Amino acid sequence: MTDKALRYLPLTEATYYILLALVEPLHGYGVMQKVEQISQGAVRLGPGTLYGAFTTLEKQGLIVMVSEQERRKSYALTPFGRRVLLAQIDRLQVMARRGSAVAASLKAAGTE
Amino acid sequence: MELQTKRLFRWFWPWQDEQEEAWLSHLAGERGLHLVSLAPPGIYTFAIGEPRAMVYRLDYQYLKGQDRPSYLQLFRDAGWEHVGQMSNWQYFRRPVVEGEENEIFTDPASKAEKYRRVLPLLVLISILLGAQLRSSLYSRWPSTGLEVTRFLLFSVLMLLIYSIVRIGLRIRQLSPG
Numbered sequence: 001m002t003d004k005a006l007r008y009l010p011l012t013e014a015t016y017y018i019l020l021a022l023v024e025p026l027h028g029y030g031v032m033q034k035v036e037q038i039s040q041g042a043v044r045l046g047p048g049t050l051y052g053a054f055t056t057l058e059k060q061g062l063i064v065m066v067s068e069q070e071r072r073k074s075y076a077l078t079p080f081g082r083r084v085l086l087a088q089i090d091r092l093q094v095m096a097r098r099g100s101a102v103a104a105s106l107k108a109a110g111t112e
Numbered sequence: 113m114e115l116q117t118k119r120l121f122r123w124f125w126p127w128q129d130e131q132e133e134a135w136l137s138h139l140a141g142e143r144g145l146h147l148v149s150l151a152p153p154g155i156y157t158f159a160i161g162e163p164r165a166m167v168y169r170l171d172y173q174y175l176k177g178q179d180r181p182s183y184l185q186l187f188r189d190a191g192w193e194h195v196g197q198m199s200n201w202q203y204f205r206r207p208v209v210e211g212e213e214n215e216i217f218t219d220p221a222s223k224a225e226k227y228r229r230v231l232p233l234l235v236l237i238s239i240l241l242g243a244q245l246r247s248s249l250y251s252r253w254p255s256t257g258l259e260v261t262r263f264l265l266f267s268v269l270m271l272l273i274y275s276i277v278r279i280g281l282r283i284r285q286l287s288p289g
Contacts, residue, residue: 012219012221013219014218014219014221014222028182028185028186028189029186029189029190032189032190043218044213044218045218046190046213046215046216046217046218046222047186047187047189047190047192047216048169048171048215048216048217048222048226049216049217049218049219049222050186051171051173051183051186051187052222052225052226053222056225068182070185071181071182071184071185072182072185072186072189073182
């Protein structure tokens with residue numbers, strides 16, 4: 001396996017949600033609101049964390065600035081960013097499937 | 113009514129950013145001193161007013177001219193007021209509101225990144241001071257002035273190296289594994 005996308009895994013929870021939010025172009029504050037919403041309130045992004053993530057992800061070529069209006073820069077995923085995100089989702093699905101199988105047997109054992 | 117101001121001097125080392133945040137919050141909440149401006153090497157100008165619970169937070173960013181407006185806008189959108197900057201330290205504050213986010217860094221990874229941004233300049237200054245100290249040791253004209261210079265160079269260099277170690281430890285603490 002020499003897929004370059006795998007080098008960026010695993011993403012931190014914050015980065016994962018930022019990439020999820022950027023499937024459509026959004027500016028910083030839009031990303032903050034969307035991430036809080038789609039994570040069901042579990043992940044709140046501070047502006048320091050988000051600005052740092054934008055800088056790093058742009059440098060790594062996972063996102064690109066698509067417009068700037070009234071001092072607000074909007075970003076979106078690049079094709080490479082989409083590949084990284086998909087690779088992460090595949091991993092998470094394996095984790096979740098294994099996890100729910102174990103959770104089910106633990107719960108069954110716990111009720112005996 | 114004219115704005116009453118008070119000026120304080122205080123020196124902080126780069127690994128003391130959290131102490132500095134706490135100091136500024138304390139002055140605002142207990143003594144009604146609200147930061148108006150900053151100047152190197154540690155001159156803080158405050159407006160004298162009513163005590164109010166405020167959170168102060170420091171980021172470290174070297175901002176190129178074209179990045180500055182969007183950086184400040186992002187913080188403003190999130191409810192943070194930019195009070196000023198000293199070298200590359202960016203000072204933000206917001207009133208304490210129950211249930212609102214009081215951090216500008218919301219995970220350990222991004223906080224570690226902030227400290228990683230602090231390191232290169234400290235390392236660079238240390239190398240320059242070290243080179244200066246080294247050349248002063250080989251000076252062929254010993255004098256009291258030179259002794260004093262050497263001593264000062266050596267002291268500052270030690271404090272810088274101490275700062276680098278402290279920041280390195282902080283980064284390690286924040287990194288997983």
